Amino acid sequence: MKSQAIALTRDTVTPLRLFWISTLSVFLILAQTLMVSARGAPESFADLAETISPSVVNITTSTTVAGRMGPQGIVPEGSPFEDFFRDFQNRNGPEGDQPRRSSALGSGFVISEDGFIVTNNHVIEGADEIEIEFFEGFSLPAKLVGTDPTTDIALLKVEAETPLKFVSFGDSNTARVGDWVMAMGNPLGQGFSVSAGIVSARNRALSGSYDDYIQTDAAINRGNSGGPLFNMDGDVIGVNTAILSPTGGSIGIGFSMASNVVVRVVDQLQKYGETRRGWLGVRIQDVTEDVAEAMGLEGTAGALITDVPDGPAKDAGLLSGDVILKFDGADVEDTRGLVRQVGNTEVGKAVRVVVNREGQTETIMVTLGRREEAESSSVPTGPTEPEEEAAPETLDLLGLSLSAVTDELTEEYALGENAEGLVVTVVDEDSEAFEKGLRAGDLITEAGQSPIKSFDEFEEKIAEAREAGRKSILLLVRRSGDPRFVALGIEEN
Helix, strand or coil, rough: HHHHHHHHHHHHHHHHHHHHHHHHHHHHHHHHHHHHHCCCCCCCHHHHHHHHHHHEEEEEEEECCCCCCCHHCCCCCCCHHHHHHHHHHHCCCCHHHHHEEEEEEEEEEEECCCCEEEEEEECCCCCCCEEEEEEECEECEEEEEEEEEEEEECEEEEECCCCCCCCCCCHHHHHCCCEEEEEEEEEECCCCEEEEEEEEEEECCCCCCCCCEEECCCCCCCCCCCCCCCCCCCEEEEEEEECCCCCCCCCCEEEEEEEHHHHHHHHHHHHHHHCCEEEEECCEEEECCHHHHHHHHCCCCCEEECCCCHHHHHHCCCCCCCCEEEEEECCCCCCHHHHHHHHCCCCCCCEEEEEEEEEEEEEEECCCHHHHHHCCCCCHHHHHHHCCCCCCCCECCCCCEEEEEHHHHHHHHHCCCCCCCCCEEEEEEHHHHHCCCCCCEEEEECCCCECCCCCCHHHHHHHHHHHHHCEEEEEEECCCEEEEEEECCCCCC
């Protein structure tokens, strides 16, 4: 019986072990599958590339450039090589001085079957002729519909006998850091090429007011400019625009203008041949922690108005020192966000602007103007009768030596006609004022959000801030006419 029991046990164990081994194997396979699915790693990009390649184009531009420069354009004037280059040019005859054709290469993509093509402005800027080469092997001339240098986007149009294959824009806001993306274009003039990578970062800003770049490690080189950045659904979520590289080649840091910015620009270029951005008409700066403390604000969100020139904001009653908290129903995080919010709003629309004014919240209706018109026009200011010159005294306070405005200081620091306030003549290099960027020649026009013209008014505002329990006072400082707010500590030692 004992031996039978042992035999029975052995016979039973073997199938059980096989069962658990099989179950464990299935579990491991499922776990690996889920991990791959979670990463979103495709087995291949081939199907996607095959589907969207016909919509991607190579762009060749031709430009007429001036004839060859003289020796002084090649070597410094007076150089011993100057005669050598002049003789060399003379031997080549007058043909070297004739205008010549210059070519450049770039990328683009078709967004409609009737032939609208998106690329970068810098790809076609100054071009006399634009030639589009399609993936299938044929070429067509293109006409320029419109450009937007601000976002570096251009819209072209070709006339084709048959409908063209095209791609659609996706929602760039849904792209997450770590998502797979694929770039296509004409890198280094090598023709249609595909590279893949991930979204490395979002909401990058390089130099423009409306920048919203997707950073990617997908290889982007010269010639990729204007090409599309695709998500795994085959939608365009960016236009490849720039690389960050000490050598000019890809080192894994490329930038694509987000599709949600591009779509608005393209829509306006299609309708008007130009952009039409909203314009509020204020100068603004971010609210820092010390500025928030000086103004008695609870946080640093919002955009602080430093100046209100003639325009929609002034007509509506916005004031310097107002902190814009909401614009057209949306919270304002900082100045960059406000600029984009305003620019994306329809020209002529009446919007609600919520501001903090001297501790109270107010809502002001503003009818937006058009930014492009404001930038192209300037409003001359006529001379007015100057006020009686103040006595040239000096006040040393908060690490600053201050003087009343005089003709001599106005001329020395180019303060402009009718300047009012106190002139900074010396800044203690060990002071907080120096650390925060104040320099000789700056003009302080406000203290504690009130205009000041004299030493007494300045000292009075500092005393009021101390009585109110403030640790700092907010100064409006102008340099070359440009205003900014600076908060300086006023706690007595």
